[in-house]
Amino acid sequence: MPYQYLLFDADNTLFDFDQTAKDAFAATFTAFGMTQEAHHFEQYIQISQQCWRDFEAKKIDQDTLRRVRFELFFEAAKIMGDALQFNQQYLQNLIHHSSLLEGAYELMQQLHGKIPMAIITNGLKEIQRHRLNHTGLTPFFEAIVVSDEIGVSKPHAPFFDHTFEQINFPKKSEVLVIGDSLSSDIRGGHNYGLDTCWFNPKGLENNMEIQPTYEIGELEELHDLL
Numbered sequence: 001m002p003y004q005y006l007l008f009d010a011d012n013t014l015f016d017f018d019q020t021a022k023d024a025f026a027a028t029f030t031a032f033g034m035t036q037e038a039h040h041f042e043q044y045i046q047i048s049q050q051c052w053r054d055f056e057a058k059k060i061d062q063d064t065l066r067r068v069r070f071e072l073f074f075e076a077a078k079i080m081g082d083a084l085q086f087n088q089q090y091l092q093n094l095i096h097h098s099s100l101l102e103g104a105y106e107l108m109q110q111l112h113g114k115i116p117m118a119i120i121t122n123g124l125k126e127i128q129r130h131r132l133n134h135t136g137l138t139p140f141f142e143a144i145v146v147s148d149e150i151g152v153s154k155p156h157a158p159f160f161d162h163t164f165e166q167i168n169f170p171k172k173s174e175v176l177v178i179g180d181s182l183s184s185d186i187r188g189g190h191n192y193g194l195d196t197c198w199f200n201p202k203g204l205e206n207n208m209e210i211q212p213t214y215e216i217g218e219l220e221e222l223h224d225l226l
């Protein structure tokens with residue numbers, strides 16, 4: 001086996017974040033007795049993605065991220081409400097509505113015991129471990145690294161320094177990063193000197209100057225690389 005350690009991103013690599021977010025968003029409107037309009041979710045997702053990009057580029061910190069995404073959404077959608085409370089409820093709902101992508105659980109089950117694996121995720125400390133528990137994934141991993149817990153995020157090198165410390169410093173040439181995000185997973189892994197596997201189920205175009213070592217459209221293709 002060329003690789004001795006696998007580092008998995010969580011959201012939209014193992015978790016079906018798009019569906020989870022949609023369900024949690026709707027449940028949050030219901031919880032506050034508010035009426036969700038058809039365009040609201042897409043509007044929120046655009047804002048939230050921009051906030052995460054700003055966070056990854058270190059333009060805003062994690063506390064600002066927590067606060068500002070629903071503030072901006074409420075402003076754009078002309079909704080009166082408490083953005084912070086809405087965010088809290090939304091985070092709780094994300095835990096309870098968490099679901100996995102097709103084949104993700106089976107893949108983890110098949111690889112567990114054959115090759116050590118860790119989760120490397122840019123996520124909020126309130127929810128990320130709960131979501132791994134909720135979906136039954138926690139026992140499969142030797143380490144779980146959550147950006148918000150350590151104060152650094154992918155793609156930055158200190159995030160990977162922290163990860164390597166957690167997993168007892170394997171040889172970089174024997175570690176593979178698997179993730180759906182070019183800007184955080186693939187860039188981060190590449191810059192750290194690791195091989196990378198871009199999980200690209202939607203067949204998006206690579207708009208970066210960096211090439212992933214591998215590209216797969218389905219999780220089970222990973223077997224062929226190991």
Ligand SMILES: [Mg+2]
Nearest residue numbers: 009011012180
């Ligand atoms: Mg992801």
